[in-house]
Amino acid sequence: MSVPDTQVVVVGGGQAGLAAGYYLRRQGLDFVMLDAGSAPGGAWQHTWDSLHLFSPAAYSSLPGRLMPPQEGEEYPDAGHVVSYLRDYEKRYELPVQRPVRVTGVHRDGELLRVETDSGTWRAQVVISATGTWWRPFLPAVPGQAAFGGRQLHTVEYRSPRDFAGQRVTVVGGGNSGAQIAADLAYDTDLTWVTQRPPRFLADDVDGRVLFDVATARRRALDEGRTDAGGVASLGDIVAVPPVREARDRGLLKTSPMFSRLHTGGVEWADGTRAEADAVIWCTGFRPALSHLAPLGLRGPRGHIPTAGTRAVGEPRLHLLGYGDWTGPASATLIGVGRPARDAAREISAFLAAEAT
Structure with a gap:
């Protein structure tokens, strides 16, 4: 199945994809969002039962809508986040199609071709917002195969x-x-x-402080000042x-x-x-980027080199929400808004230039 060409395809319907969709809508762009999940909520649907956010609800919000507080909880739990993301998607009428699993993004002349298990889309720009949850990292340790538990x-x-x-x-x-x-x-x-x-970290440090520290570090690096270590320096x-x-x-x-x-x-x-x-x-994750393999952009540590969110080797591709290399604190609810806004503005300018 092929569908009409569009300006932007967003791969992923979790928090990063939703933030991208919010700003693409504000830019007046034509876009579609493809999410492999069967329901809204992204990776938050799959976490352990007791997981809570690091920050109060008001400091854990996507652009445009504050997360409401959860009764009886200073730090909302994962279920509350899922409800918020579901409401966010509905409130802004974001064009999410699911379940659609993207299998590969390919160059196709002046467009990028997005192959999925539900058909093919072609777009002028692709935003990859698949996160890391889907690619858990397991270290190689002697004797793993022998362990009986x-x-x-x-x-x-x-x-x-x-x-x-x-x-x-x-x-x-x-x-x-x-x-x-x-x-x-x-x-x-x-x-x-x-x-x-x-x-x-000190007991009074939560996500609010971490976001401010990460942002200050990125600003210092951009201005050529000494790297103070950011969040890692705190603990x-x-x-x-x-x-x-x-x-x-x-x-x-x-x-x-x-x-x-x-x-x-x-x-x-x-x-x-x-x-x-x-x-x-509990050994972390790697960015889930296998769908971008046909573009041949992978660099050190599996990352794709970026300038802001834009892939250095492919100006029609943006990456959002994978960590500080795609925007300060961009893997967090509160942190993804700013790089999503910048990406949407850059994409709008790019498409306007292409049209002239």
């Missing part, structure tokens, strides 16, 4: 009820590792393993209330990274062992 990544974890009474090893010293370790600390025999001792883990409580109770003790797995658990270089029924890898 259950191994899963952050994306597969849901609730401590699934592990009650079990011996669980959580691997990872970032926010997901800390939050899942705190989730499991009460009802399991927990071993929390990190590459280095965990660095908790690795936001002390959200459940993490803070488990930490203050002394339940979040860590061990250094083990050297291998064995049939019944994990083992350190000195021969020390910890038995485990399950290992949960």
Whole structure:
């Protein structure tokens, strides 16, 4: 199936795609949004049960509409975010088609051809906003194949009820590792393993502060000033209330990274062992960019070099929401608005120039 050509195709209907759609509509552009999910809400539909935002609702909003507060919660949970994104999409009548899985973006003369499992679109510009949730990263560790227990990544974890009474090893010293370790600390025999001792941010630091710090760092770099380190200089883990409580109770003790797995658990270089029924890898994600492989743009660490959000090697492609390399804090609800606005303005100017 082929559909009429359009000015812009947005690949992804999560928070980054919605922010892009909001600003494309304001620019008066013709566009369509293709989302692989079966329902609105993006990756927030698939998180673990206890996940909460780092910031109050008012500081976790997409452009144009404040997220309403959640009754009884200072930091909204994932279900509240899904409801907000569903309402946002409906409120602005964004042209999302789902479920449509994009299999490849190709050059096609003066246009880009977007191949999907539901047909083919051709556009003057493509915005890729697929995020990272769909590409979990698992490190290669000796003995993984020999381990007799259950191994899963952050994306597969849901609730401590699934592990009650079990011996669980959580691997990872970032926010997901800390939050899942705190989730499991009460009802399991927990071993929390990190590459280095965990660095908790000050208890009064939340997403508002992190966004301001990330933005200030980007401004400093753009102006040629010294890099102060940004968010990374503050620590690795936001002390959200459940993490803070488990930490203050002394339940979040860590061990250094083990050297291998064995049939019944994990083992350190000195021969020390910890038995485990399950290992949960909270080891991060990579950008989900396989649909862009036909364009041949991948650079170091799997990133596509960009100038702002625009791909350096293909001016008809913009990338949005993958992290600081596509805009300061662009992988967050509050942070994606500014790069989405800039991308829409740049795309509008590009299309106007092409039309002359």
